Amino acid sequence: MSNLDTPTISASATHDFSKPLRFLIFGGTGPCGILLIRKALQVYSNSTVIVSARSPQKIPEDLTFNGRVKIVTGKLEELDKVEKAFEAVADSELHKQLEEPPSYDGATQPNTTLRSSKVDVILSALGPPVLKGFSYPSNHPIATFYGNLIDIMFNQGVKRLIVMCTASHPDPKDKLSGNPLTSGIVTIVKLFAHNAYVDFKEVGNIIRRKGGEAEGESSSQSGVPETDLKASKLDWTLVRVPVLTNQDKEDTFAGYVGDGKTGNALTKKAFAAFCVGEVEKREWVRKAPFICTPCL
Numbered sequence: 001m002s003n004l005d006t007p008t009i010s011a012s013a014t015h016d017f018s019k020p021l022r023f024l025i026f027g028g029t030g031p032c033g034i035l036l037i038r039k040a041l042q043v044y045s046n047s048t049v050i051v052s053a054r055s056p057q058k059i060p061e062d063l064t065f066n067g068r069v070k071i072v073t074g075k076l077e078e079l080d081k082v083e084k085a086f087e088a089v090a091d092s093e094l095h096k097q098l099e100e101p102p103s104y105d106g107a108t109q110p111n112t113t114l115r116s117s118k119v120d121v122i123l124s125a126l127g128p129p130v131l132k133g134f135s136y137p138s139n140h141p142i143a144t145f146y147g148n149l150i151d152i153m154f155n156q157g158v159k160r161l162i163v164m165c166t167a168s169h170p171d172p173k174d175k176l177s178g179n180p181l182t183s184g185i186v187t188i189v190k191l192f193a194h195n196a197y198v199d200f201k202e203v204g205n206i207i208r209r210k211g212g213e214a215e216g217e218s219s220s221q222s223g224v225p226e227t228d229l230k231a232s233k234l235d236w237t238l239v240r241v242p243v244l245t246n247q248d249k250e251d252t253f254a255g256y257v258g259d260g261k262t263g264n265a266l267t268k269k270a271f272a273a274f275c276v277g278e279v280e281k282r283e284w285v286r287k288a289p290f291i292c293t294p295c296l
């Protein structure tokens, strides 16, 4: 059995994981994204997962035919299809809605319209393909997509966005000199996969800029009055990852680059577990933690 087939539960008993959340997942065709889908389904047992993907054939069959999963095919640039994903309804959800007793609009007419479907959380494992560093386009397609996605999120009233990023996007709390290995890896990526480096760097920039700055950063920097900023803020989390491995471990440590505690490797399973765990914990809202497998 592969690493992608064997999810393990590490849910805390204090949270209500039976909440019927609706997840929308991007990047769900790579190993990290497939693990994200599995983890969301596993931890939130009544959840449904919409996957927006350009290569749906890469999603394992057990997920494709899972009634709680709905796949919407489309490229990142096809924003009409991205918007469609917000309205998509998985089979299990459709059944639930049809079973609900009809509510009455006025005295006589039954209202048989389905409940308007809204997404609760967006998770993303989108990232430039590691082996195509040289041929990756220079127009930062993933960052550009997030800019468009945030516009759609505001229109649709969706606030929570948890996305993969890397140390290519620095956080003010990082101390690059404190971790020469991470700093060296960033420099190598910058030199040999420059466009991929720029895309992740811009992912962080665009999400901070359009989603609302992190706590403690002044509104005068953005020119937007504080009250408007609060009203328009997204609950984003940039999950910055180091080198990804395939080990069967889910534990993570979250901090900042060079804080003396973060290391240089993380399992893909731990990435998925961290993102799904953050949905309930909300410990890193409008923050960009650097996460790793805890150092022994």
Ligand SMILES: NC(=O)c1ccc[n+]([C@@H]2O[C@H](COP(=O)([O-])OP(=O)(O)OC[C@H]3O[C@@H](n4cnc5c(N)ncnc54)[C@H](OP(=O)(O)O)[C@@H]3O)[C@@H](O)[C@H]2O)c1
Residues within 6 Å of the ligand: 026, 027, 028, 029, 030, 031, 032, 033, 053, 054, 055, 058, 075, 076, 125, 126, 127, 128, 129, 130, 141, 142, 164, 166, 241, 242, 243, 244, 245
């Ligand atoms: N391996 C490492 O050590 C390491 C370290 C740091 C960060 N990362 C990042 O982690 C990411 C996720 O890891 P993974 O193993 O799951 O990688 P992956 O197999 O490359 O998955 C990347 C996902 O992003 C999607 N994607 C990328 N560019 C896209 C575009 N222009 N339009 C639409 N979809 C696009 C892919 O879709 P398709 O399947 O359609 O291509 C796939 O779903 C990687 O992309 C990499 O950049 C890796």
